[in-house]
Amino acid sequence: MRTEPRGTAPEPTRHIVIEPSILYFGTPVVLLSTENDDGTFNLAPISSAWALGQTVVLGLGRDGQTARNLGRRPDLVINLPAPDQWQAVERLAPLTGRDPVPATKAVGCRFEPDKFGAAGLCESPSEVVRPPRVAECPIQLEARAERVQPDVSGDFVIAETVVRKVHVDPRIVVPGTDHVDPAAWSPLIYNFRHYFGLGPELGHTYRSQTPRRPRHSVATSVA
Numbered sequence: 001m002r003t004e005p006r007g008t009a010p011e012p013t014r015h016i017v018i019e020p021s022i023l024y025f026g027t028p029v030v031l032l033s034t035e036n037d038d039g040t041f042n043l044a045p046i047s048s049a050w051a052l053g054q055t056v057v058l059g060l061g062r063d064g065q066t067a068r069n070l071g072r073r074p075d076l077v078i079n080l081p082a083p084d085q086w087q088a089v090e091r092l093a094p095l096t097g098r099d100p101v102p103a104t105k106a107v108g109c110r111f112e113p114d115k116f117g118a119a120g121l122c123e124s125p126s127e128v129v130r131p132p133r134v135a136e137c138p139i140q141l142e143a144r145a146e147r148v149q150p151d152v153s154g155d156f157v158i159a160e161t162v163v164r165k166v167h168v169d170p171r172i173v174v175p176g177t178d179h180v181d182p183a184a185w186s187p188l189i190y191n192f193r194h195y196f197g198l199g200p201e202l203g204h205t206y207r208s209q210t211p212r213r214p215r216h217s218v219a220t221s222v223a
């Protein structure tokens with residue numbers, strides 16, 4: 001049995017061991033809208049979000065208003081901003097919907113009951129859940145948290161949410177299909193606490209079912 005790769009082995013990279021305080025290695029930012037106890041709505045950015053079929057798994061600070069809301073009222077909207085919306089996201093960064101502000105929140109965090117207003121974003125009514133969508137976000141997923149439980153550290157909760165309705169800006173949909181055009185859409189990426197968009201496409205997996213269309217006909221990107 002072969003144990004060595006073909007060709008000349010490259011000079012091994014001399015990795016070094018470091019102790020980073022965070023491991024945010026580049027995941028999409030989502031804005032979660034949830035319902036507060038008094039019937040108003042909270043909006044919070046998170047980057048610990050990933051999809052598995054129609055399930056989207058979220059990692060939330062245990063003491064935040066979003067985790068509290070989802071533990072009590074499971075409806076939410078997972079809104080995906082585009083890269084050019086990073087400043088609206090950043091306006092939400094030092095805010096919490098929780099009053100009083102928990103001691104575990106980052107220094108400088110303050111209570112804000114009107115997160116949509118503070119971010120300069122508009123509410124758009126949802127169809128199957130109570131919290132509104134963020135009108136400006138190109139992708140909006142109406143969903144329901146089916147399981148909310150503590151993570152292994154006890155500092156966070158893991159919410160397993162099931163998407164019930166998908167709303168997409170038509171400019172990022174391949175016309176006449178149910179496919180998001182990966183060439184027209186870019187998520188906003190949170191990369192070690194800095195914001196990025198995607199670079200040019202490198203290729204696609206053998207399982208891609210997105211119809212290919214001539215590059216000149218791709219709609220202007222909303223990203």
Ligand SMILES: Cc1cc2nc3c(=O)[nH]c(=O)nc-3n(C[C@H](O)[C@H](O)[C@H](O)COP(=O)(O)O)c2cc1C
Pocket residue numbers: 029042043044045046047048049059060061062063064065066067089090092093094095096097098109190
């Ligand atoms: C880009 C970005 C990504 C974030 N990612 C997460 C995350 O994945 N999980 C989390 O709990 N908080 C995350 N935060 C911090 C929350 O947004 C912050 O704790 C906020 O106060 C939560 O609001 P809430 O208490 O009203 O729910 C992120 C913040 C920013 C700006």
